[in-house]
Amino acid sequence: MPKRGPIVIAVTLCATAVLAHQGVQNPAVKTRMDAMSAIGVQMKVLGDMAKGKTTFDANAAQLAASGIADHAAKVPALFEAPETDPKSEALPAIWDNFGDFTRISADLEAAATQAASSMATAGDLAQAMATIGATCSACHKSYRK
Numbered sequence: 568m569p570k571r572g573p574i575v576i577a578v579t580l581c582a583t584a585v586l587a588h589q590g591v592q593n594p595a596v597k598t599r600m601d602a603m604s605a606i607g608v609q610m611k612v613l614g615d616m617a618k619g620k621t622t623f624d625a626n627a628a629q630l631a632a633s634g635i636a637d638h639a640a641k642v643p644a645l646f647e648a649p650e651t652d653p654k655s656e657a658l659p660a661i662w663d664n665f666g667d668f669t670r671i672s673a674d675l676e677a678a679a680t681q682a683a684s685s686m687a688t689a690g691d692l693a694q695a696m697a698t699i700g701a702t703c704s705a706c707h708k709s710y711r712k
Contacts, residue, residue: 593652599645600655602638609634610703616689617696623689632686632695636679643669656712668710675702 591597612631615621649662661668682695 589654591652591654593650593655595645595648595650596652596655596657599642599650599657602641602645606635606638606703609638610699613692613696613699617692623692625687628686628692628695629683632679632683632699635699636676636683639672639676639679642672642675658710658712661710664709668706671702671706671709675699675706678702 591600609631612621613628616623616628643665646657646661646665646668649659651657678695678698678701682691682699686692686695
């Protein structure tokens, strides 16, 4: 896979989630989806820089990574109750394997925290996107429709 592969995958996975949020009736599910969308917005900031759509800006990249870390830290609590909604893309496997799900959330938080404290160059961004993107992909592959 080319170097940009994980970046494209991560941005696509996060951006696709935004479209699925219309018509959600369960407030708890809507809150979860909004949190995931917030991660997606920050991933788009990083992805646009990584793809050269916007100029690399270390401060903006660090802020985006910090936002991802903040939201990732809240994810397990948002999913503690097995709330459902026809529009939800959360799979029952989340609650069947809640320990693994929370581990992946912690991995995302750690990857984003590391990125927020260390991104100084576009090369750092590429590495951060690969690591962050891998955690997004791992979660989406196992726990999202």
